[in-house]
Amino acid sequence: MKSNTYELHNYADLNVMESPEDSKDSRKRKAASKVEKYSLRQKRQKRNPQSEDASPANLPDFQLDLVDPVVEPVNKSRKNTSTKAKTKAPPLSKYRRKTANARERTRMREINTAFETLRHCVPQAITGEDATNASEKLTKITTLRLAMKYISMLSEAIQDPSYESEFIGECLEESANREARLDVEIFDDTELEVEKPKSPPVRKKTPKTKGSGKKTSTASKRQSQKQTKSTPKIPPVSSGESCYATSSIGSPASSAYASLSSSSNSSPGLEAECLIGLQGISDLDTMLMDASDGDSLSCLSPGYESLLTGGGGESLLPGCRGDLPMSGLEKSDVELSLRLLDHHSRDSFDFASDQQPSACISSLASLDGYPFADILHPDFPDMFLT
DNA sequence: TAGGCCATCTGGTCCT
DNA sequence: AGGACCAGATGGCCTA
Numbered sequence: 001m002k003s004n005t006y007e008l009h010n011y012a013d014l015n016v017m018e019s020p021e022d023s024k025d026s027r028k029r030k031a032a033s034k035v036e037k038y039s040l041r042q043k044r045q046k047r048n049p050q051s052e053d054a055s056p057a058n059l060p061d062f063q064l065d066l067v068d069p070v071v072e073p074v075n076k077s078r079k080n081t082s083t084k085a086k087t088k089a090p091p092l093s094k095y096r097r098k099t100a101n102a103r104e105r106t107r108m109r110e111i112n113t114a115f116e117t118l119r120h121c122v123p124q125a126i127t128g129e130d131a132t133n134a135s136e137k138l139t140k141i142t143t144l145r146l147a148m149k150y151i152s153m154l155s156e157a158i159q160d161p162s163y164e165s166e167f168i169g170e171c172l173e174e175s176a177n178r179e180a181r182l183d184v185e186i187f188d189d190t191e192l193e194v195e196k197p198k199s200p201p202v203r204k205k206t207p208k209t210k211g212s213g214k215k216t217s218t219a220s221k222r223q224s225q226k227q228t229k230s231t232p233k234i235p236p237v238s239s240g241e242s243c244y245a246t247s248s249i250g251s252p253a254s255s256a257y258a259s260l261s262s263s264s265n266s267s268p269g270l271e272a273e274c275l276i277g278l279q280g281i282s283d284l285d286t287m288l289m290d291a292s293d294g295d296s297l298s299c300l301s302p303g304y305e306s307l308l309t310g311g312g313g314e315s316l317l318p319g320c321r322g323d324l325p326m327s328g329l330e331k332s333d334v335e336l337s338l339r340l341l342d343h344h345s346r347d348s349f350d351f352a353s354d355q356q357p358s359a360c361i362s363s364l365a366s367l368d369g370y371p372f373a374d375i376l377h378p379d380f381p382d383m384f385l386t
Numbered sequence: 387t388a389g390g391c392c393a394t395c396t397g398g399t400c401c402t
Numbered sequence: 403a404g405g406a407c408c409a410g411a412t413g414g415c416c417t418a
Contacts, residue, residue: 091397096404101395103405108393139391 122146126153328360 049070092100119138138146 097396100397100405104396104407105394107406112393141391 115143118147119143122150128149 025058091097122143126149
């Protein structure tokens with residue numbers, strides 16, 4: 001049976017909770033206003049394989065409706081305790097509640113990590129329209145919107161040949177002005193200084209001056225969470241790395257690479273050794289080869305190259321310069337061909353900043369068949385964005 | 387101070 | 403039964 005009923009959730013309750021003194025009054029009003037703005041989620045139905053109505057095709061599409069919470073019968077609310085009390089499942093035990101919360105936190109953290117990855121994959125040329133300050137962290141919704149925009153632009157660029165020629169002309173001109181050049185070279189570790197770890201980009205904060213009173217336990221907890229957020233155990237990867245991970249979605253190397261690159265923010269050599277210790281040298285080798293399809297790691301960022309070289313001239317991986325501080329692999333096991341996008345991006349590379357994801361473009365360009373492999377650059381003109 | 391954004395908790399639902 | 407997913411509620415932080 002197809003049901004077109006909608007869950008009212010708790011919105012109906014909001015109208016009877018108005019209280020002038022209520023400190024949460026504004027929130028209630030905000031929530032209540034959302035009722036007017038947004039629709040209610042359609043109630044999910046249990047699948048019944050025997051019933052054709054239960055097939056996904058027959059399920060009613062998600063529908064955006066304005067539902068008057070007053071008109072909507074209250075007895076549809078989940079909060080209808082009179083009927084709910086009989087069918088309500090017993091609350092989870094404390095243990096199960098805790099584990100469920102932990103799982104939920106983990107899940108949300110993964111989502112946020114994905115958002116962070118996506119955030120760094122959106123070129124700054126696009127984000128600049130929405131974020132005036134480059135150091136300002138994009139919100140989730142903004143990230144999604146910009147990503148959609150970016151994808152649509154890339155799709156357009158691929159499908160429209162004339163688009164390509166226009167774009168190439170513009171970019172070549174710009175390229176000439178910038179003296180940018182693409183090189184395939186073994187990275188010279190003396191050219192890149194590994195910067196000290198910085199705090200990852202966070203939302204702009206002003207020095208906390210007000211609220212001098214001691215924090216509540218929740219507040220201090222949140223503060224500590226913010227601190228943790230500033231120095232996450234899995235620090236946000238710099239632009240190129242995260243993009244690399246994205247461009248190799250589905251491959252085992254993606255996560256591995258993210259881990260590697262994350263480490264580059266702090267102490268490349270040490271972290272790399274730690275990681276190698278965790279993953280196993282041969283695994284890392286495999287991951288690297290998988291990541292590059294046996295080809296060159298052309299879209300690796302300077303930061304990663306620095307990681308490979310230990311940032312101090314000591315090579316940590318075969319194929320890099322210097323002696324290997326580890327055994328079990330021959331230098332010939334892995335051939336790393338590292339490409340720097342151009343000297344400009346390398347010289348100004350900043351691990352901690354929300355810098356233009358040049359390597360992200362590079363990783364896109366490294367994809368087979370990508371038409372603009374040679375022209376994509378972080379500074380590509382704004383005309384491309386319109 | 388309002389509003390936006392976020393993290394977390396929580397309960398409901400679905401799936402294995 | 404337990405985990406994943408989802409969405410509402412709540413409260414904190416931050417900015418305009």
